[in-house]
Amino acid sequence: MAKAASKRAVKTKQPTFTKEQELKAYYNMLMIRRFEEKAGQLYGMGQIGGFCHLYIGQEAVVTGVQMAMQDGDQMITSYRDHGHMLACDMDPKGVMAELTGRSGGYSKGKGGSMHMFSREKNFYGGHGIVGAQVPIGAGLAFANKYQENGAVSVTFFGEGAANQGQVYESFNMAALWKLPVIFVIENNGYAMGTAVKRSAAKSEELYNRGSVYGIPGMQADGMDVRAVKEAAANAFDHCRSGKGPFIIEMMTYRYRGHSMSDPAKYRSKEEVKKMRQEHDPIEQAKARILEEKIATEADLKATDAAIRKIVSEAAEFAQTNPEPDPSELWTDIYLEAGE
Amino acid sequence: MPEVDLLQAVNMALTKAMETDDRVIVLGEDVGVDGGVFRATNGLIERFGAERVRDTPLSEAGITGLSVGLAAQDFRPVLEIQFMGFIYPAIDQIINHASRLRNRTRGRLTCPMVLRAPFGGGIHAPEHHSESTEAMFAHIPGLRVVIPSSPKRAYGLLLAAIENPDPVVFLEPKRIYHVQKENVEDDGKALPLDRCFVLREGSDITLITWGAMIVETLAGADQLAEDGVSAEVIDVATLTPLDTDTIFSSVEKTGRCVIVHEAARTGGFGGEIAARLAEDGLLSLLAPVKRVTGYDTVIPMPRLEHHYMPSLDRILTAAREVLEYS
Ligand SMILES: Cc1ncc(C[n+]2csc(CCOP(=O)(O)OP(=O)(O)O)c2C)c(N)n1
Ligand SMILES: [Mg+2]
Numbered sequence: 001m002a003k004a005a006s007k008r009a010v011k012t013k014q015p016t017f018t019k020e021q022e023l024k025a026y027y028n029m030l031m032i033r034r035f036e037e038k039a040g041q042l043y044g045m046g047q048i049g050g051f052c053h054l055y056i057g058q059e060a061v062v063t064g065v066q067m068a069m070q071d072g073d074q075m076i077t078s079y080r081d082h083g084h085m086l087a088c089d090m091d092p093k094g095v096m097a098e099l100t101g102r103s104g105g106y107s108k109g110k111g112g113s114m115h116m117f118s119r120e121k122n123f124y125g126g127h128g129i130v131g132a133q134v135p136i137g138a139g140l141a142f143a144n145k146y147q148e149n150g151a152v153s154v155t156f157f158g159e160g161a162a163n164q165g166q167v168y169e170s171f172n173m174a175a176l177w178k179l180p181v182i183f184v185i186e187n188n189g190y191a192m193g194t195a196v197k198r199s200a201a202k203s204e205e206l207y208n209r210g211s212v213y214g215i216p217g218m219q220a221d222g223m224d225v226r227a228v229k230e231a232a233a234n235a236f237d238h239c240r241s242g243k244g245p246f247i248i249e250m251m252t253y254r255y256r257g258h259s260m261s262d263p264a265k266y267r268s269k270e271e272v273k274k275m276r277q278e279h280d281p282i283e284q285a286k287a288r289i290l291e292e293k294i295a296t297e298a299d300l301k302a303t304d305a306a307i308r309k310i311v312s313e314a315a316e317f318a319q320t321n322p323e324p325d326p327s328e329l330w331t332d333i334y335l336e337a338g339e
Numbered sequence: 340m341p342e343v344d345l346l347q348a349v350n351m352a353l354t355k356a357m358e359t360d361d362r363v364i365v366l367g368e369d370v371g372v373d374g375g376v377f378r379a380t381n382g383l384i385e386r387f388g389a390e391r392v393r394d395t396p397l398s399e400a401g402i403t404g405l406s407v408g409l410a411a412q413d414f415r416p417v418l419e420i421q422f423m424g425f426i427y428p429a430i431d432q433i434i435n436h437a438s439r440l441r442n443r444t445r446g447r448l449t450c451p452m453v454l455r456a457p458f459g460g461g462i463h464a465p466e467h468h469s470e471s472t473e474a475m476f477a478h479i480p481g482l483r484v485v486i487p488s489s490p491k492r493a494y495g496l497l498l499a500a501i502e503n504p505d506p507v508v509f510l511e512p513k514r515i516y517h518v519q520k521e522n523v524e525d526d527g528k529a530l531p532l533d534r535c536f537v538l539r540e541g542s543d544i545t546l547i548t549w550g551a552m553i554v555e556t557l558a559g560a561d562q563l564a565e566d567g568v569s570a571e572v573i574d575v576a577t578l579t580p581l582d583t584d585t586i587f588s589s590v591e592k593t594g595r596c597v598i599v600h601e602a603a604r605t606g607g608f609g610g611e612i613a614a615r616l617a618e619d620g621l622l623s624l625l626a627p628v629k630r631v632t633g634y635d636t637v638i639p640m641p642r643l644e645h646h647y648m649p650s651l652d653r654i655l656t657a658a659r660e661v662l663e664y665s
Contacts, residue, residue: 049463049641101642112465112640128467129425130397163396164428191397193373199396266372323642333636 015230019294025067025225026285027303029059032083033282034304034311035092036256039082039099039113043260047319048099052113055083057255060281061186062087064228065154068236072149076124076137077156079114080186080254084156088123090116092314102321109324110332130191131157131164134183138170141181141245152239153181154232159249160191162206163199171245175213178244182235183210185247186222188254193266207249215245222250223279253279343523346516348490349379349455352497353417355527357387360415363501366393366402367419367455376421377457377516403429403454407436410452415501423458423510424467437506438481450506453497459551459601460633460648461514463641470638471550471602476508477578477611483507484578485532488553490521492576495530502529512551532577535585541571544662545589547612548599549575552649556599559654568662578608586612587620594625595661599649604632626664629657 017025036054043052055062058080066087069075077084085095090106098105099113106116114128124140127133137155144151161167162185174181185206189196196203207217216238220231228250235246253275257264289295295303343351356363365383367375371394374381384392395402399420406416420426426433433454440450460469477484485500485507487493493511500507538553539560548556553574560570571589575581590596596616598609609630616628631649638647 049644050465050468101640109642110639114465128465129428132428160397163398165398165400166428192369192376194369194394194396198394263373263378265374324639326643326646329634329636329639329643329646 014224015226017226017229021067021229022285022289022292022294025063025229026282026289026300027307028063028066028087029225029282029285030304031092031307031310032059032063032086034307035086035096035314036082038311038315039096040256040260042096042100042315042318048113049101050112051079051259052099053080053259054254054256055080057275057280058186058188058222058252059083060225060228061184061222061250061252062156064225065184065232067229068232069154070236072122072151074122074124074140074151074153075156076133076140076153077126078130078133078158078161079126079128080158081114081116081126085116085118085123085126088118088121090118090121090123092310093317096314096318097321100318101323102318103324104317104321108328110328131161131167133157134161134164134167135170137183138174138179138181141174141179142177144180145177150240151180152236154184155181156184156186158191159185159187159189159196159206160194160199162209171210171213171215174245175210175215178242180239181245182232182239183245183247185249186252187249188252190254190258190266192258193263195266207247210245210247215247217247217249219249219251222252223281223284225281225285340522340524342520343490344517344520345487345490345493345511346377346379348493348523349497349511350381351523351525352494352501353380353383354386355525356415356417356498356501357383357391359527360501362413363415363417364391364393364409365417365419366395366406368395368397368421370394370419375419377513379455379511380419399425399428400432403432404436406452406454407432407440407450410450410506411440411448413451415451415453417453417455417501420454420456422468423456423472424470426454426456433476433482433506433508434479438479441505442481449504451504453500453507453509455509455511457513457516458510459512459514460638460644461551463644465640466637469644471600471633473510473578474602474606474608474611477608481505482579483532484510486510486512486549486576486578488512488515488550488574488576489519490523492530492536492574494523495528496532496576498527499529499532503532510550514551515554518554533580533582534577535582536574536576537571537585537589538574539570539572541569541593543569543593544595544597544658545571545573545586545593546597546599546654546658547573547575547586549578550601552599552601555649555651555654558651559658562651562655563658570658581611581615583615583619586615587623590616590620591623594623595664596624596628597631597654597657597661598628599631599654601633601648603635604630605635607632626661629661631657
């Protein structure tokens, strides 16, 4: 955060949004936040099994990137994926029902929070193995380039994942073959309980980790949706003009624990509180909207109410939708069901 | 004598090993400050320092290879991989290097490392956090595959694994981390690594299992006892090298055998035991050996998980079929 924060302190010129963009970003970020809060509640109620990695705090990253995307571009990410799915316009009901393991979930209730996909919405998952989505994202870009379809693969991963060897194998191939892929490092400061400084050499410049392969990289304030969108737009231009991959390191922060159980021994409550109070992406957007009189407090309340309604409906669906039938144990293994 | 559960027993053994042998180094993702995902390494960093209890970057292939290098210099690395499914990025180092170092160097170099990982289902987690692919490792000559199923065995077998001069894949049945408490003497005594444990003696049927399925299998033996059937229960504990003596002498006595494991059926380690019985124990058998296993499918998320896991009912059904066979 240091870099992005100090940038803000010297008041460099911030990219600006149109009124529509401000409102859209606000809506999308708030949708993710409310969805995640509800998921957290359902988890607390025992409705969600296994793990559940919330995206709260990081909403600006996927929201800003999505705003720079074009139809046909793909997204792929890790297990911290609910925000990405909503950003890809996947149905909150289907996502929530997958979290609760119901047959109406995106993976028929058999995948859970980490494993959801939508071919129609160009969302290629949801991957539980840290770093493994990175070469897959490069593969999506390979296919794009081969077909000359003009699409870009946006491949998200955490700063912890940035230490996996296959990330560098992917950088090499992507650079060698000039693949249209944007590697988005979501640097939220921690991989589970390990602070980035304790796990990464030159941890202050992860955006530079493709430089030996000739991949340009930049750091962006991942708590400011406008900065995210601008950085992403620049990266998309780069990729679409045939220059190959691009790396953006988004400086962001997760407010909640890594998953639902987290000893929280690795950071102080004050640190979390300070980030929430001073850098919250949604509060920042709201302040701008009010200050520039794009909407009134009452308008924003109405937006929140509308979002809460969608989220409650999703939660309702996710708790009443039937569980998968045991016969589903035998489906989706091979094309033809086994015994 | 402390009353501890399986997880605490692992922690006790690690502590003991670090106290008594300064070549022991504990490393892995979040093993230090966090004390491990399941807290198996809790307190070690405070006690032994961050040099010996090393939080590593997220790099399974790298940290496994690094452990091989440490072991080649006579250290005793105890590497934690957070879940069994995360071992796969490191499989090259395990198979191509750890397991073959002794053979390839004709004994000039050895690999006394322990790779610990929680495994098995029943905690409502997705695939790679729930699976049981122990047979994959059991297939590799040069590796030992060890699975404790009680606090005492966790303590004694982990110490044995650390003392062992060859690489050990030590798989901890996480479903039963907190199921049972036992008084475990913290005496630093290792248990034998080449022996199955007879948990209950019986004369009518042999039930063979390992890991968390111990719970359902013992419950099955209880139920059978109510029907007047005396079941012998064997915890394999060390899959490789396999203690066939204990298995054969039990089956010689009972003539009937059911093998229970959570892993998928095809290629599961139960097949190996059944094959050994067919090859060398056929004449002791009064009925075909039966297996009660997970299915040949990906272990599903919570709502279907209990359909996947071998249940007490399935174990009893199989046992009764084997008992009734004539
Ligand atoms: C190969 C592998 N190793 C370990 C894990 C366990 N694990 C899940 S998330 C995580 C931390 C990842 O941190 P980061 O990449 O920074 O992403 P974040 O969780 O912060 O979004 C770890 C160690 C895993 N899922 N896969
Ligand atoms: Mg992180």
